Amino acid sequence: MSVSSAHTDPSLCWNCRETVSDADICPSCVKIQPVGRKADFYSILGLPVRLIMEPGQLTDRFHGKSRIFHPDFHQDEESGEQLISLENAALVNQAFKTLKDPYDRAAYFLDLTGPHHSPQGQKTTLSPILLMEVMELKESLEEEAGERGTDEALSRLARRVAEEETRILDLMKKMDALLEGGTDAGQLPENDRSALRQALEYRKYLKSIERDLKPRPGNIGNPKH
Amino acid sequence: MSRTVVGIDLGTTNSLVAVMIDDRIVVIPDDDGRPLLPSVVAFSQAGVQVGYSAKARLNDPETTVVYSAKRLMGKSYDDVREELPRLSYPVESVRDLPMIPDRLKNRHISPPEIGAVVLAELKKRAEIYLNQPIQDAVITVPAYFNDAQRQATKDAGQMAGLNVLRIVNEPTAAALAYGFGSGKDGIFAIYDLGGGTFDFSLLKIQKGIFEVLATNGDTHLGGDDFDQAIVRHWQSVHPELKNSSERYEVRDLLRKEAEKAKIALSTTDSSRVTVPSLGLDSTLTRDILNRLVEPLVQRTLVPVRQALEDAGVPVERVDGVILVGGATRLPRIKEAVRDLFGKPIYDSVDPDLVVAEGAAVQGHILSGQRKDLLLLDVTPLSLGIETMGGVTSTLIPRNTTIPTQAKEMFTTFLDGQTRVDIHVLQGERELAKDNRSLARFSLTGIEPMIAGAARIEVTFMIDANGILDVRAVDQRTGQSQGVVVHSSYGLSRDDVRDLIKESFVHAKEDFETRLLIDARTEARTVLNATRRALERLDDAIVPPEERAGIVEQMRLLETAMEGTDGRKVRDETTRLDQVTRPLAERLMNHSVQEALGGKAVDN
Numbered sequence: 063m064s065v066s067s068a069h070t071d072p073s074l075c076w077n078c079r080e081t082v083s084d085a086d087i088c089p090s091c092v093k094i095q096p097v098g099r100k101a102d103f104y105s106i107l108g109l110p111v112r113l114i115m116e117p118g119q120l121t122d123r124f125h126g127k128s129r130i131f132h133p134d135f136h137q138d139e140e141s142g143e144q145l146i147s148l149e150n151a152a153l154v155n156q157a158f159k160t161l162k163d164p165y166d167r168a169a170y171f172l173d174l175t176g177p178h179h180s181p182q183g184q185k186t187t188l189s190p191i192l193l194m195e196v197m198e199l200k201e202s203l204e205e206e207a208g209e210r211g212t213d214e215a216l217s218r219l220a221r222r223v224a225e226e227e228t229r230i231l232d233l234m235k236k237m238d239a240l241l242e243g244g245t246d247a248g249q250l251p252e253n254d255r256s257a258l259r260q261a262l263e264y265r266k267y268l269k270s271i272e273r274d275l276k277p278r279p280g281n282i283g284n285p286k287h
Numbered sequence: 288m289s290r291t292v293v294g295i296d297l298g299t300t301n302s303l304v305a306v307m308i309d310d311r312i313v314v315i316p317d318d319d320g321r322p323l324l325p326s327v328v329a330f331s332q333a334g335v336q337v338g339y340s341a342k343a344r345l346n347d348p349e350t351t352v353v354y355s356a357k358r359l360m361g362k363s364y365d366d367v368r369e370e371l372p373r374l375s376y377p378v379e380s381v382r383d384l385p386m387i388p389d390r391l392k393n394r395h396i397s398p399p400e401i402g403a404v405v406l407a408e409l410k411k412r413a414e415i416y417l418n419q420p421i422q423d424a425v426i427t428v429p430a431y432f433n434d435a436q437r438q439a440t441k442d443a444g445q446m447a448g449l450n451v452l453r454i455v456n457e458p459t460a461a462a463l464a465y466g467f468g469s470g471k472d473g474i475f476a477i478y479d480l481g482g483g484t485f486d487f488s489l490l491k492i493q494k495g496i497f498e499v500l501a502t503n504g505d506t507h508l509g510g511d512d513f514d515q516a517i518v519r520h521w522q523s524v525h526p527e528l529k530n531s532s533e534r535y536e537v538r539d540l541l542r543k544e545a546e547k548a549k550i551a552l553s554t555t556d557s558s559r560v561t562v563p564s565l566g567l568d569s570t571l572t573r574d575i576l577n578r579l580v581e582p583l584v585q586r587t588l589v590p591v592r593q594a595l596e597d598a599g600v601p602v603e604r605v606d607g608v609i610l611v612g613g614a615t616r617l618p619r620i621k622e623a624v625r626d627l628f629g630k631p632i633y634d635s636v637d638p639d640l641v642v643a644e645g646a647a648v649q650g651h652i653l654s655g656q657r658k659d660l661l662l663l664d665v666t667p668l669s670l671g672i673e674t675m676g677g678v679t680s681t682l683i684p685r686n687t688t689i690p691t692q693a694k695e696m697f698t699t700f701l702d703g704q705t706r707v708d709i710h711v712l713q714g715e716r717e718l719a720k721d722n723r724s725l726a727r728f729s730l731t732g733i734e735p736m737i738a739g740a741a742r743i744e745v746t747f748m749i750d751a752n753g754i755l756d757v758r759a760v761d762q763r764t765g766q767s768q769g770v771v772v773h774s775s776y777g778l779s780r781d782d783v784r785d786l787i788k789e790s791f792v793h794a795k796e797d798f799e800t801r802l803l804i805d806a807r808t809e810a811r812t813v814l815n816a817t818r819r820a821l822e823r824l825d826d827a828i829v830p831p832e833e834r835a836g837i838v839e840q841m842r843l844l845e846t847a848m849e850g851t852d853g854r855k856v857r858d859e860t861t862r863l864d865q866v867t868r869p870l871a872e873r874l875m876n877h878s879v880q881e882a883l884g885g886k887a888v889d890n
């Protein structure tokens with residue numbers, strides 16, 4: 063995630079070499095600093111590493127950072143600074159997008175705080191039991207949809223999704239409580255972590271069944287002509 | 288010193304230019320007071336004509352009259368083949384691009400060059416009106432325009448001698464023009480039905496931030512299709528019209544009559560159409576018209592629903608709908624929109640002007656004079672690359688807020704392989720062949736090594752214009768890796784450079800040269816002012832360290848001025864400006880204190 067400044071000291075301003083630590087703007091020369099030097103999306107938006115987040119606060123941070131970095135406000139700067147503005151805005155947008163959705167956020171949190179942190183994320187596989195369960199559910203829903211139309215099947219599925227989401231949110235709250243109590247994110251109980259992972263993966267399967275079942279609003283996409 | 292940035296709506300049928308003057312939006316009229324410039328260009332022995340005078344020559348056999356060129360922008364010949372019969376001017380395939388033969392000069396004209404003629408005319412209009420040279424511009428495009436179409440529009444601007452600061456989406460521009468920034472927070476929909484394109488955007492407005500949640504559209508749906516529907520209706524009622532409408536002129540005539548009737552029916556209930564030469568005498572009622580256009584009206588609702596779904600916004604949460612585009616004057620459209628949303632409809636700003644007005648607001652923001660508003664737009668189409676088996680692998684999904692970037696690692700799969708090809712696509716389909724090919728990038732000059740050992744990280748960056756830029760870095764060396772672009776549609780960078788050089792739009796003006804000249808002029812002014820100031824001020828005001836820093840920057844600027852890179856000169860000037868800023872501020876305070884004579888200010 064690091065921006066062009068890989069081989070220079072990230073705690074110094076790229077322009078005047080004064081100390082900036084993790085400030086967005088250099089206190090001495092007032093230049094914007096590359097946020098790519100920061101470790102993760104949370105710190106880019108200046109938020110604590112948590113699973114539950116108040117949407118209003120997240121949006122406020124996103125808007126605030128956009129007002130600092132967006133290329134619209136750096137049109138008159140030299141090209142080097144314009145590039146930083148562009149990359150920063152792209153990272154702020156990515157950070158917001160990832161943290162906005164609670165389930166994306168949870169998956170990101172697990173990748174970030176897991177023992178083998180990899181930026182690409184880890185491949186999760188659903189346990190064979192859950193996989194079996196989800197396949198059976200899919201078959202029965204498709205059968206139901208074929209016999210009595212998709213409406214009922216979809217609402218049965220929606221209930222399953224809602225159940226799963228409640229479970230996920232409960233797990234997230236539980237883990238957040240541990241974090242508030244001083245537990246290090248890397249030290250969260252492994253069974254909670256894997257339960258959350260499985261639940262997220264399970265929900266993803268449910269959502270993909272939903273997508274397949276739903277009547278499409280029309281031919282989306284961009285046919286060639 | 289702030290610059291003037293104009294906003295231009297480069298429309299399929301009409302174009303116009305607007306600018307902010309003293310916090311007021313002004314649409315700049317021509318000498319005769321008309322705000323619109325028909326997007327029509329005529330080539331004849333008499334030279335190039337644009338606008339009303341070009342339109343007037345539509346039936347002159349000696350003249351090539353080009354209109355609706357926007358439909359051809361950034362497209363391949365194959366893309367537009369089906370539309371060509373609708374046009375009354377010839378279009379030929381040159382290197383798979385649709386080009387208009389200029390019989391007089393024995394050359395071909397590209398669609399962006401046509402756009403450039405229109406833009407250059409608007410530039411001139413603004414320069415006369417404002418009595419100052421104009422370079423910086425914001426140009427609008429349909430939100431659903433893809434990368435190639437955006438790039439083609441930007442090229443057109445450059446060929447017209449404009450510095451295109453931003454490509455803005457038409458629906459978002461319209462929202463800016465409604466001045467919703469102040470206080471009116473909520474979720475708004477923008478329904479934009481022009482002559483040839485349909486756009487729909489959902490926008491969340493919160494304390495001056497305009498955040499697009501989703502956009503969708505159809506680049507082949509507009510008022511023109513309504514006209515065609517009427518023509519087909521006449522043909523079915525009067526079968527004899529079918530034969531005669533094989534001919535250009537007849538088709539053109541019918542189309543014009545259809546448009547006239549359609550427009551009349553926006554205010555009356557029935558309209559009689561008579562064309563004696565064709566034996567056409569028919570009465571069209573609003574009911575019949577409504578029935579004819581109904582399938583088209585329904586077609587617009589497909590993207591509307593898709594955008595709502597993508598944004599995860601139920602229709603009840605939309606607080607209002609802004610109507611944009613001439614075709615939304617059709618009563619049936621208003622009715623359909625009202626039925627779907629059941630919310631207030633905003634149509635008070637003239638739909639012909641609203642897009643350019645919004646572009647002027649965005650220009651004002653980019654000129655640095657306005658900090659309260661910020662537009663956060665999205666990319667309308669998913670961006671992906673072709674992978675094994677011709678499948679598209681999505682890197683950036685549609686409706687992602689821009690600017691945005693995706694990084695992807697590439698390697699070689701043969702021993703000694705020195706080059707990797709990447710095929711970039713835009714669209715929502717599974718298979719690469721069903722999506723729009725944007726470009727093929729080649730990573731070249733890879734050091735030969737065993738298969739899989741190379742690690743090249745490629746960054747796909749979509750900027751705030753919605754235009755893609757690709758950069759590659761060799762992860763082992765940290766060096767940037769050569770990228771060669773073969774754009775699939777539109778002109779290559781070299782083509783554009785050549786066209787700018789030889790462009791008839793401004794034959795003697797080369798953009799880069801002018802940039803250099805302007806930059807040098809400004810640099811000279813700043814240098815002189817700084818030099819004079821340093822001579823006058825002693826060490827008490829400018830400590831030696833600060834003086835040394837300024838002198839060093841002056842030297843760097845002078846060196847840059849000896850070169851030919853205008854951008855470098857501009858950058859060094861900006862830097863000089865910055866190193867002298869603290870001094871300037873101190874001087875300002877100093878003189879203010881002096882002026883106040885140390886006395887306390889009366890309250």
Ligand SMILES: Nc1ncnc2c1ncn2[C@@H]1O[C@H](COP(=O)(O)OP(=O)(O)OP(=O)(O)O)[C@@H](O)[C@H]1O
Nearest residue numbers: 298299300301481482483484510511612613614616
């Ligand atoms: N009163 C009216 N009733 C119905 N349709 C109208 C009326 N006035 C104009 N139109 C139609 O509006 C269309 C032109 O709209 P507009 O000027 O917004 O398009 P444009 O900006 O040139 O195109 P685009 O935005 O697609 O590039 C034409 O099809 C025209 O017939």
Ligand SMILES: [Mg+2]
Nearest residue numbers: 298481612642
């Ligand atoms: Mg328009």
